[in-house]
Amino acid sequence: MSEKEKVEGYVEHIIFRNEENGYTVLNLSMKGRELTCVGTLPMIGEGELIEASGDYIEHAAYGKQFRIESYETKVPQDSVALERYLGSGAIKGVGAALAARIVRRFGDDTLRIIEEEPERLAEVKGISERKAREIAQQVAEKAEMQNAMIFLSGYGIALNLGAKIYQQYGDNVYRILKENPYKMAEDIAGVGFRTADEIAGKIGIAVDSEFRIKSGLSYVLNQATAEGHVYLPEPVLLRRGQELLGVEPERMQKSLQDMAIDKKAVIRELPAEREGDEPLRIVYASQYYYLELSTARMLHELNITCEEDREAIEKRIGKIEKKYQIELDEMQKTAVVEAAYSGLMILTGGPGTGKTTTINAMIHYFEAEGLDIFLAAPTGRAAKRMTEATGCEACTIHRLLELTGNVDDSSANVHFERNADNPLDADVIIIDEMSMVDIHLMHALLSAIVPGTRLILVGDQNQLPSVGPGSVLRDLIRSECFPIVCLTHIFRQASQSDIVVNAHKIHNGEEVILDNKSKDFFFLKRYDVNVIWKVLVTLVSQKLPRYVDARPQDIQILTPMRKGALGVENLNQILQKYLNPPAPDKAERENGGNILREGDKVMQIRNNYQMEWEIRGINGIVAERGMGVFNGDLGMIRSINPYTEVITVEFEEGKFADYTFKQADELELAYATTIHKAQGSEYPAVVIPLLGGPRMLMTRNLLYTAVTRARKCVTIVGSDVTFQAMIGNHIEANRYTTLARRIREMQEENA
Numbered sequence: 227m228s229e230k231e232k233v234e235g236y237v238e239h240i241i242f243r244n245e246e247n248g249y250t251v252l253n254l255s256m257k258g259r260e261l262t263c264v265g266t267l268p269m270i271g272e273g274e275l276i277e278a279s280g281d282y283i284e285h286a287a288y289g290k291q292f293r294i295e296s297y298e299t300k301v302p303q304d305s306v307a308l309e310r311y312l313g314s315g316a317i318k319g320v321g322a323a324l325a326a327r328i329v330r331r332f333g334d335d336t337l338r339i340i341e342e343e344p345e346r347l348a349e350v351k352g353i354s355e356r357k358a359r360e361i362a363q364q365v366a367e368k369a370e371m372q373n374a375m376i377f378l379s380g381y382g383i384a385l386n387l388g389a390k391i392y393q394q395y396g397d398n399v400y401r402i403l404k405e406n407p408y409k410m411a412e413d414i415a416g417v418g419f420r421t422a423d424e425i426a427g428k429i430g431i432a433v434d435s436e437f438r439i440k441s442g443l444s445y446v447l448n449q450a451t452a453e454g455h456v457y458l459p460e461p462v463l464l465r466r467g468q469e470l471l472g473v474e475p476e477r478m479q480k481s482l483q484d485m486a487i488d489k490k491a492v493i494r495e496l497p498a499e500r501e502g503d504e505p506l507r508i509v510y511a512s513q514y515y516y517l518e519l520s521t522a523r524m525l526h527e528l529n530i531t532c533e534e535d536r537e538a539i540e541k542r543i544g545k546i547e548k549k550y551q552i553e554l555d556e557m558q559k560t561a562v563v564e565a566a567y568s569g570l571m572i573l574t575g576g577p578g579t580g581k582t583t584t585i586n587a588m589i590h591y592f593e594a595e596g597l598d599i600f601l602a603a604p605t606g607r608a609a610k611r612m613t614e615a616t617g618c619e620a621c622t623i624h625r626l627l628e629l630t631g632n633v634d635d636s637s638a639n640v641h642f643e644r645n646a647d648n649p650l651d652a653d654v655i656i657i658d659e660m661s662m663v664d665i666h667l668m669h670a671l672l673s674a675i676v677p678g679t680r681l682i683l684v685g686d687q688n689q690l691p692s693v694g695p696g697s698v699l700r701d702l703i704r705s706e707c708f709p710i711v712c713l714t715h716i717f718r719q720a721s722q723s724d725i726v727v728n729a730h731k732i733h734n735g736e737e738v739i740l741d742n743k744s745k746d747f748f749f750l751k752r753y754d755v756n757v758i759w760k761v762l763v764t765l766v767s768q769k770l771p772r773y774v775d776a777r778p779q780d781i782q783i784l785t786p787m788r789k790g791a792l793g794v795e796n797l798n799q800i801l802q803k804y805l806n807p808p809a810p811d812k813a814e815r816e817n818g819g820n821i822l823r824e825g826d827k828v829m830q831i832r833n834n835y836q837m838e839w840e841i842r843g844i845n846g847i848v849a850e851r852g853m854g855v856f857n858g859d860l861g862m863i864r865s866i867n868p869y870t871e872v873i874t875v876e877f878e879e880g881k882f883a884d885y886t887f888k889q890a891d892e893l894e895l896a897y898a899t900t901i902h903k904a905q906g907s908e909y910p911a912v913v914i915p916l917l918g919g920p921r922m923l924m925t926r927n928l929l930y931t932a933v934t935r936a937r938k939c940v941t942i943v944g945s946d947v948t949f950q951a952m953i954g955n956h957i958e959a960n961r962y963t964t965l966a967r968r969i970r971e972m973q974e975e976n977a
């Protein structure tokens with residue numbers, strides 16, 4: 227390895243800094259000479275003196291630069307530099323003028339005074355004794371932090387991570403790292419088991435250390451929830467643990483017991499499936515055990531029967547049918563009766579079986595009773611669809627529960643204003659698209675509902691399960707503890723639609739005829755990726771917009787995967803190239819390796835409840851303002867302004883939202899999206915490229931979800947073999963959950 231070069235100088239100017247990873251470009255002033263340096267220096271401020279080592283590199287555009295690998299800040303020695311350092315903003319409450327006065331008073335002795343006799347700073351006009359102590363403390367803290375960073379970098383910890391670790395532990399950092407670096411995985415966002423394990427390896431923590439095993443097992447349980455499981459069977463946990471840690475199962479079992487004693491894990495037994503077998507031990511990360519348990523308890527409490535006269539209910543339904551000129555079939559009527567009777571009821575059914583019609587009848591029924599009804603769905607798009615279908619305002623469940631604070635994609639760490647202390651003030655709550663609700667959200671929802679409020683849960687249990695852990699809707703149905711109405715009849719209008727008919731066939735594993743005689747279901751057999759790409763472009767840009775009378779951006783390509791030739795990432799590159807190529811009048815912005823360009827179709831990829839939008843009328847006058855752009859919302863980039871660093875996106879209904887360049891990572895090109903992402907959404911026309919893929923992914927369920935996203939037309943482009951294989955592939959990624967069991971236990975206990 228070549229000898230590292232060393233440079234020393236003052237940070238003259240910070241040219242650029244990426245706040246997320248601390249990557250910084252700065253000008254270093256070195257005895258009259260200036261040098262551009264680059265590197266990870268998250269905490270360095272202008273005016274600070276640093277000694278850095280690294281090497282010189284030649285950048286194609288910017289010329290000679292110094293690449294910093296490691297550095298140390300130094301306290302400046304001469305009074306001019308010291309004045310600069312103190313006044314640079316590095317010390318809170320000391321500006322340039324005050325720094326000048328301090329240095330004028332103490333000259334070259336300034337530093338010694340600050341370190342050894344800080345009370346004397348009060349001799350300077352404008353500095354009280356208290357402030358003198360504060361300044362001294364800050365200087366000392368900076369020095370301590372510097373030492374900690376040097377210590378951490380000794381274990382290969384990058385500076386930005388080091389800063390986070392130091393922020394969390396302060397002076398305890400030395401003790402914690404030497405004793406149990408795995409604690410970091412629990413305490414610090416961005417440090418997982420693997421990072422902690424790597425550091426532990428360098429520190430020399432034993433492979434079979436208790437801390438390591440416990441942290442590893444917690445990590446495995448956590449990973450399992452990311453796959454949708456709520457618990458793991460002990461043998462699965464130990465096997466995965468062994469793969470991760472390289473430790474024998476017997477050794478891990480002991481740690482597992484300790485975790486249970488420490489309430490980090492809960493161990494339970496499931497009765498053996500076959501007589502004579504041992505019961506199966508299962509392990510939960512504690513919070514999930516209690517999530518299920520209290521969800522089951524709250525469901526049980528809501529599950530009451532209202533005192534209503536069946537005949538009177540049916541009479542009222544009759545009146546509604548007359549008034550709204552609908553004729554409900556027997557099952558639909560039963561659903562409305564059950565809804566009137568029950569504290570909690572479930573309505574399920576596939577596409578076109580009349581769920582929406584039934585919801586509408588329920589709404590009319592309860593409205594006629596003078597009851598307050600709230601409607602909600604798990605995603606913004608699903609809520610919008612519910613609003614359109616019912617003519618009543620529906621919102622997201624998060625909004626219903628008045629989410630506050632920071633939102634990430636998981637529902638795990640969010641705070642809701644509506645909860646057990648401040649429950650929802652409604653007589654009836656109807657939730658649509660229940661298949662997308664995970665155990666966290668269900669728990670939060672139930673916490674905000676008091677017995678006496680009717681809860682009606684509507685969904686299609688054959689859609690893909692929720693992204694988050696649990697399979698709530700299915701478990702509720704499986705428990706057989708609640709009134710359920712399952713609609714199965716496909717109504718006349720719906721039965722003329724091959725989308726609906728084929729969706730049911732796919733679900734039942736029946737053969738789908740691909741003769742292209744349909745008006746709304748097409749299959750284009752193509753087996754060459756290059757050809758498929760071309761077909762997709764023509765379909766989206768020319769054929770389908772005409773066929774379904776929609777704009778090209780309303781045609782949605784849905785693909786099973788993110789990676790690969792027909793994955794989201796690649797398809798978006800190709801479609802962008804053809805549908806929205808670069809042009810001199812179209813501004814662009816690079817975003818995480820991709821280009822965002824004026825005219826691009828984009829998707830918001832996380833819920834942002836704080837994002838402001840406005841609907842602009844003629845002449846740009848604002849007609850309406852609001853907040854919130856949601857995961858899955860689709861829009862078009864209308865402008866990119868490099869000077870104000872703003873990207874303006876027009877979402878559906880003419881809602882304009884301004885993104886700063888920093889917020890651009892909430893946007894993704896959306897010519898193609900994954901089928902998973904499209905859950906709960908509908909589009910006029912859907913195009914599905916299919917050409918092989920992993921068997922675990924290419925399931926009947928996935929195809930069913932994709933097909934049922936289309937309102938007017940489905941076109942599948944690719945291999946009929948893959949298509950048929952998907953219909954035949956009924957493996958469902960089984961989720962380890964015990965909600966149904968807990969519900970039944972709750973019912974038995976209270977019987």
Ligand SMILES: Nc1ncnc2c1ncn2[C@@H]1O[C@H](COP(=O)(O)OP(=O)(O)OP(=O)(O)O)[C@@H](O)[C@H]1O
Pocket residue numbers: 553554555558575576577578579580581582583584717718719720
């Ligand atoms: N009782 C009924 N009599 C006649 N037609 C009906 C009846 N119920 C529903 N329909 C018709 O069947 C079609 C599908 O109904 P609806 O939209 O309520 O079903 P859905 O289950 O919500 O479907 P999807 O999940 O696909 O939105 C609609 O055209 C609707 O008008």
